Amino acid sequence: xxxxxxxxxxxxxxxxxxxxxxxxxxxxxxxxxxxxxxxxxxxxxxxxxxxxxxxxxxxxxxxxxxxxxxxxxxxxxxxxxxxxxxxxxxxxxxxxxxxxxxxxxxxxxxxxxxxxxxxxxxxxxxxxxxxxxxxxxxxxxxxxxxxxxxxxxxxxxxxxxxxxxxxxxxxxxxxxxxxxxxxxxxxxxxxxxxxxxxxxxxxxxxxxxxxxxxxxxxxxxxxxxxxxxxxxxxxxxxxxxxxxxxxxxxxxxxxxxxxxxxxxxxxxxxxxxxxxxxxxxxxxxxxxxxxxxxxxxxxxxxxxxxxxxxxxxxxxxxxxxxxxxxxxxxxxxxxxxxxxxxxxxxxxxxxxxxxxxxxxxxxxxxxxxxxxxxxxxxxxxxxxxxxxxxxxxxxxxxxxxxxxxxxxxxxxxxxxxxxxxx
Amino acid sequence: xxxxxxxxxxxxxxxxxxxxxxxxxxxxxxxxxxxxxxxxxxxxxxxxxxxxxxxxxxxxxxxxxxxxxxxxxxxxxxxxxxxxxxxxxxxxxxxxxxxxxx
Numbered sequence: 053x054x055x056x057x058x059x060x061x062x063x064x065x066x067x068x069x070x071x072x073x074x075x076x077x078x079x080x081x082x083x084x085x086x087x088x089x090x091x092x093x094x095x096x097x098x099x100x101x102x103x104x105x106x107x108x109x110x111x112x113x114x115x116x117x118x119x120x121x122x123x124x125x126x127x128x129x130x131x132x133x134x135x136x137x138x139x140x141x142x143x144x145x146x147x148x149x150x151x152x153x154x155x156x157x158x159x160x161x162x163x164x165x166x167x168x169x170x171x172x173x174x175x176x177x178x179x180x181x182x183x184x185x186x187x188x189x190x191x192x193x194x195x196x197x198x199x200x201x202x203x204x205x206x207x208x209x210x211x212x213x214x215x216x217x218x219x220x221x222x223x224x225x226x227x228x229x230x231x232x233x234x235x236x237x238x239x240x241x242x243x244x245x246x247x248x249x250x251x252x253x254x255x256x257x258x259x260x261x262x263x264x265x266x267x268x269x270x271x272x273x274x275x276x277x278x279x280x281x282x283x284x285x286x287x288x289x290x291x292x293x294x295x296x297x298x299x300x301x302x303x304x305x306x307x308x309x310x311x312x313x314x315x316x317x318x319x320x321x322x323x324x325x326x327x328x329x330x331x332x333x334x335x336x337x338x339x340x341x342x343x344x345x346x347x348x349x350x351x352x353x354x355x356x357x358x359x360x361x362x363x364x365x366x367x368x369x370x371x372x373x374x375x376x377x378x379x380x381x382x383x384x385x386x387x388x389x390x391x392x393x394x395x396x397x398x399x400x401x402x403x404x405x406x407x408x409x410x411x412x413x414x415x416x417x418x419x420x421x422x423x424x425x426x427x428x429x430x431x432x433x434x435x436x437x438x439x440x441x442x443x444x445x446x447x448x449x450x451x452x453x454x455x456x457x458x459x460x461x462x463x464x465x466x467x468x469x470x471x472x473x474x
Numbered sequence: 475x476x477x478x479x480x481x482x483x484x485x486x487x488x489x490x491x492x493x494x495x496x497x498x499x500x501x502x503x504x505x506x507x508x509x510x511x512x513x514x515x516x517x518x519x520x521x522x523x524x525x526x527x528x529x530x531x532x533x534x535x536x537x538x539x540x541x542x543x544x545x546x547x548x549x550x551x552x553x554x555x556x557x558x559x560x561x562x563x564x565x566x567x568x569x570x571x572x573x574x575x576x
Contacts, residue, residue: 101512104509120542122540157528262511265524268528318522395487405494425528435498436498
């Protein structure tokens with residue numbers, strides 16, 4: 053044990069003799085590791101959050117497809133879908149996009165009749181009717197009964213103010229509120245399909261905690277959205293279909309395609325798979341960034357593995373000449389690799405955690421933002437996958453230590469005189 | 475002496491990482507109410523997508539995009555938006571034999 057301590061002590065003295073070079077290696081190594089961990093932390097956290105909340109998405113969305121494009125769907129289709137066994141509530145969805153020329157941003161507009169849960173959380177809910185009734189009977193939305201029970205939703209801050217209950221009222225996302233400099237009791241102007249300016253009274257602003265879902269959202273009355281977009285009253289954007297038994301969703305989807313061939317049912321499983329792919333670290337730009345960092349690490353390790361500096365070779369020669377065994381030299385180099393790689397890995401991991409979970413991935417935001425004017429701030433929940441943490445740990449420490457030991461082993465088994473002479 | 479400083483440094487970094495991990499678990503627990511609130515929003519407003527990229531309709535609602543998006547203007551047209559390059563092609567495109575009609 054004493055021998056190992058002495059070798060470690062010598063290793064640290066040796067590293068300190070070349071302090072600027074080693075400090076540079078530790079800095080570069082730490083930043084590469086920080087980049088790798090940042091990508092893994094960001095994608096895992098976003099994926100976990102998306103998959104958790106989107107489990108509550110509608111079981112089936114039925115779109116009408118015309119000329120290969122999404123078209124408005126006749127509300128008559130609901131009667132045909134209702135005939136399918138196993139189908140629960142069928143609700144038409146009214147939504148669309150609005151380009152705001154004042155701010156150069158795109159909003160998502162959604163028309164509602166009102167929702168029970170959101171209203172029971174708003175300040176004047178006693179006087180507000182509940183046009184979408186809560187489920188009746190056994191089995192209807194039973195799996196979420198407990199989660200959304202009145203006891204559980206008390207105290208949840210979904211929106212400040214309330215949801216729109218009358219015509220020309222709206223609830224807006226935090227992003228819209230910021231970009232239009234408006235809030236509760238303010239007004240928002242939108243131009244309808246005939247060029248007429250419609251004024252909406254802001255009665256609610258979604259809480260900033262939910263910005264990842266509602267940042268660009270403007271929720272208005274269903275009749276207002278029909279007027280704004282000039283939609284016929286017998287058409288909806290798409291139809292949400294509830295299926296009691298999740299196992300029957302593919303069957304119901306194929307049945308809908310059979311009886312309504314011009315439609316495209318989108319299953320909840322497909323929505324979830326989309327987000328699994330979207331936030332997979334092995335996809336798109338995220339993978340490119342990951343690969344870049346990994347390549348930088350490989351170059352660093354390769355540089356170490358391809359040879360020792362003249363100074364290092366001379367040091368090994370002197371150590372051998374004064375009686376160090378080959379095993380001792382290898383242990384010295386092992387500790388050198390461990391000191392540098394462990395210091396860098398742990399520092400990189402801490403930097404990555406602070407970057408993603410305290411600074412909201414501020415370095416990646418410009419890349420991820422793209423051309424979006426309204427982009428939600430990342431308030432990521434720190435979901436950390438220990439498997440990923442250990443994979444990166446082993447993938448960087450072991451190659452680096454190996455790349456430090458192998459060239460030293462070659463020098464250590466050579467005659468000290470030859471090594472010292474270079 | 476130097477090795478004691480080194481071991482102290484490594485141990486303090488490990489302790490900091492462990493503290494951050496414990497902090498994460500506590501924060502996940504504390505923010506579980508926020509997740510419940512988001513689930514209510516998704517359920518009651520029937521949302522299907524996250525509001526991250528608002529630059530194009532297929533980046534705002536990737537799960538609801540047309541089957542041939544992003545080649546929406548003409549076949550083989552180039553992708554316009556930076557966010558589109560973040561999204562990898564779906565699995566069924568990579569193995570096109572398994573394409574389903576729904």
